[in-house]
Amino acid sequence: MSATKRSVTVIGLGPMGQAMVRAFLKAGVAVTVWNRSPEKAEAMVELGATRAGTVAAALDANELVVLSLTHYDAMYTVLEPAADRLRGKVIANLSSDSPEKARRGAAWVRERGAEFLSGGVMSAGDNIEHPASYIFYSGPREVFDAHAELLLPLSPQEYLGADDGLAQVFYQGLLTIFHPWLLAFDQATAMIERAGHDIAQFVPFAVRSNAAFPYFMEQFSVENQQGGWADVPGLRMMDAGAQHIIDASEEVGVDATLSHTAQAFWRKAVTASAEADRAVSTYELMRG
Ligand SMILES: NC(=O)c1ccc[n+]([C@@H]2O[C@H](COP(=O)([O-])OP(=O)(O)OC[C@H]3O[C@@H](n4cnc5c(N)ncnc54)[C@H](OP(=O)(O)O)[C@@H]3O)[C@@H](O)[C@H]2O)c1
Known part of the structure; x- marks a missing residue:
């Protein structure tokens, strides 16, 4: 030494x-x-x-x-x-x-x-x-x-x-994405299992869907840098989509709290859009 x-x-x-x-x-x-x-x-x-x-x-x-x-x-x-x-x-x-x-x-x-x-x-x-x-x-x-x-x-x-705060800004930013992802993965796999199907058969498709995330991140980052983008038919479609996820989960007894929260955001954006007489995005709502 x-x-x-x-x-x-x-x-x-x-x-x-x-x-x-x-x-x-x-x-x-x-x-x-x-x-x-x-x-x-x-x-x-x-x-x-x-x-x-x-x-x-x-x-x-x-x-x-x-x-x-x-x-x-x-x-x-x-x-x-x-x-x-x-x-x-x-x-x-x-x-x-x-x-x-x-x-x-x-x-x-x-x-x-x-x-x-x-x-x-x-x-x-x-x-x-x-x-x-x-x-x-x-x-x-x-x-x-x-x-x-x-x-x-x-x-x-x-x-x-x-x-000095920057490492924590980025770290907590990434954990903000990671936490709901973890819970969503639990909800999705519980739904597959409680519906009587095989989690192992499902997971490769979950992995495959990840390939689209960089594309979405790129799109949304451009839009969010300009204050966020939405159109009201799109917001309504997401509200309806959240309801389908809630039904698919709750039909087999799986907790859909996360999807109810997501739906609450889409609905809030639909209401805010009606009040403002223009499309208000969920990004704009969260950003405050
Ligand atoms: N583990 C992971 O996978 C992971 C991944 C990324 C980042 N991190 C972060 O890295 C940090 C450490 O993670 P960890 O999993 O090792 O955390 P942890 O299990 O909470 O342990 C951290 C240490 O903190 C000590 N500690 C807590 N409160 C204390 C106090 N009041 N006085 C003195 N010592 C105290 C504990 O001492 P005792 O042993 O005496 O309890 C332990 O040694 C956390 O901030 C965590 O968020 C963790």
Whole structure:
């Protein structure tokens, strides 16, 4: 081991923090860990990490400190008691939270003399080695550039810009798409199964329909950049279509809450269009 061996501290050892420790160790990076529940840190020691007895010791161990916590509030709980050790450190908070909370967290860290980067881990679950996984970063470009190589074992990187909240804006934007997709997939497959059919026969068609999504995204992004587009016959067609999905689900006892919500949006747009005497899109309604 040379004197120039690369090293980091990882604080927070949930499924994601543990995946990060494994990725660093695999890349030959020495890792010091700290976790509120010590048994998770012990498990990482068995893989080759060093366990710090206190947060202060974890901060003292390395310049670069990666946080993988449930939310930004946990950062204050963890770092506050050792705040006098933050000076000169680089905190890369890769926890999920709102953009505004990330900005406040960045200011809090900088007030205590450390550099700060915010990250949003766009991984396939906690599989950061999956080819589709990558991490959004935002914060000062020079801080990112200075530490990008050391952070690289975690996943490919997408640096977005200087706004400390930007990584969370994009991360939460993508999760906004992902959450209803997950629930819609549950509803669709439950409907297939409760109708007495085979989910395995259905899934290849669900995968195939994904191929059309980039086309729709391109179309809608052009329209939404101009304020959104709709025509009233199209809105009425979507309302009727939502009713068909609701019926197909509820006929076999499947919860169609998600489709009722979708239908409520189409109906709201139909009503708003009648009131405004022009077509009002769902984008315009949501954007406010
Ligand atoms: N897991 C995924 O698939 C995934 C994917 C992408 C992004 N993310 C994001 O990555 C972050 C970490 O994910 P995760 O799944 O590992 O989350 P997690 O299971 O919630 O664990 C995060 C860590 O936060 C610690 N923690 C929470 N509240 C704390 C507090 N008040 N004081 C001290 N420690 C506290 C936990 O400590 P204890 O062990 O003591 O409970 C644990 O080590 C989250 O922001 C998550 O949204 C996760």
